[in-house]
Amino acid sequence: xxxxxxxxxxxxxxxxxxxxxxxxxxxxxxxxxxxxxxxxxxxxxxxxxxxxxxxxxxxxxxxxxxxxxxxxxxxxxxxxxxxxxxxxxxxxxxxxxxxxxxxxxxxxxxxxxxxxxxxxxxxxxxxxxxxxxxx
Amino acid sequence: xxxxxxxxxxxxxxxxxxxxxxxxxxxxxxxxxxxxxxxxxxxxxxxxxxxxxxxxxxxxxxxxxxxxxxxxxxxxxxxxxxxxxxxxxxxxxxxxxxxxx
Numbered sequence: 001x002x003x004x005x006x007x008x009x010x011x012x013x014x015x016x017x018x019x020x021x022x023x024x025x026x027x028x029x030x031x032x033x034x035x036x037x038x039x040x041x042x043x044x045x046x047x048x049x050x051x052x053x054x055x056x057x058x059x060x061x062x063x064x065x066x067x068x069x070x071x072x073x074x075x076x077x078x079x080x081x082x083x084x085x086x087x088x089x090x091x092x093x094x095x096x097x098x099x100x101x102x103x104x105x106x107x108x109x110x111x112x113x114x115x116x117x118x119x120x121x122x123x124x125x126x127x128x129x130x131x132x133x134x135x
Numbered sequence: 136x137x138x139x140x141x142x143x144x145x146x147x148x149x150x151x152x153x154x155x156x157x158x159x160x161x162x163x164x165x166x167x168x169x170x171x172x173x174x175x176x177x178x179x180x181x182x183x184x185x186x187x188x189x190x191x192x193x194x195x196x197x198x199x200x201x202x203x204x205x206x207x208x209x210x211x212x213x214x215x216x217x218x219x220x221x222x223x224x225x226x227x228x229x230x231x232x233x234x235x236x
Contacts, residue, residue: 001167004148004171004174005174008174008177008178011141011144011178012178012198015141015181015182015184015185017181017184017194017195019195020181020195020198020199020202023199023202024177024202027202027203027205027206028174028202031206032170032205032206032209035209035210035213036163036209036213039213039216039217042217043163043216043220054159054160058158060157061154061157061158062154062158064153064154064157065151065153065157066150068146068150069146069149069150072142072149072150073143073147076139076143076146077139081137081139081186090184090185090192090195094192095195095196095199098192098193099192099196099199103196103200106200107200110200110203110204113203113204113207114203114207116207117207117210117211118210120211120214121210121213121214124211124214124217124218125218
């Protein structure tokens with residue numbers, strides 16, 4: 001999973017979006033991977049091997065996933081991308097200016113969402129014994 | 136490798152994520168699959184932006200917003216999963232069927 005995230009960061013850099021590549025490294029490689037590793041260590045200490053990792057209807061899931069990939073792949077390969085000629089790099093300055101002028105409202109909504117997520121995660125991850133204000 | 140290559144990689148990544156979400160029964164692995172699907176969408180956004188009209192930062196900004204939403208989702212999702220595993224002692228989502236009333 002971490003190799004996949006790192007490879008994606010390289011592809012963003014190839015596509016001329018260095019700020020997205022940097023954010024990918026910081027957020028996915030740095031934060032989310034460590035978070036998932038912590039969750040796995042916290043939860044799977046006792047039962048490392050589940051009885052059956054896959055759903056009994058795994059072939060249906062595989063079929064549906066193959067259909068999705070096939071349809072998207074067909075659409076991608078059959079479309080004439082006549083405008084696709086060159087990669088144009090985007091400067092960080094352009095992104096920052098647009099983020100704080102044209103996209104100011106999504107930015108503020110996003111900060112509110114992150115605040116709500118922080119509060120929710122703290123509330124959910126708290127132990128029930130701490131209800132009486134131990135800390 | 137032009138726009139088609141990036142879009143094909145994105146489609147394959149999305150397919151792997153969808154398959155993992157539907158087939159795996161471990162809650163944490165299902166969350167990882169969701170992250171994979173969000174990454175695929177991000178890749179296609181950035182690819183379209185790079186090959187679209189020059190100088191427009193919309194795709195990169197959308198990708199950054201999706202990344203932040205994915206981080207929030209992973210935080211709350213993992214907190215939920217840890218809380219539910221603490222009470223149920225299992226990570227298998229089929230064992231959560233008695234949550235319905």
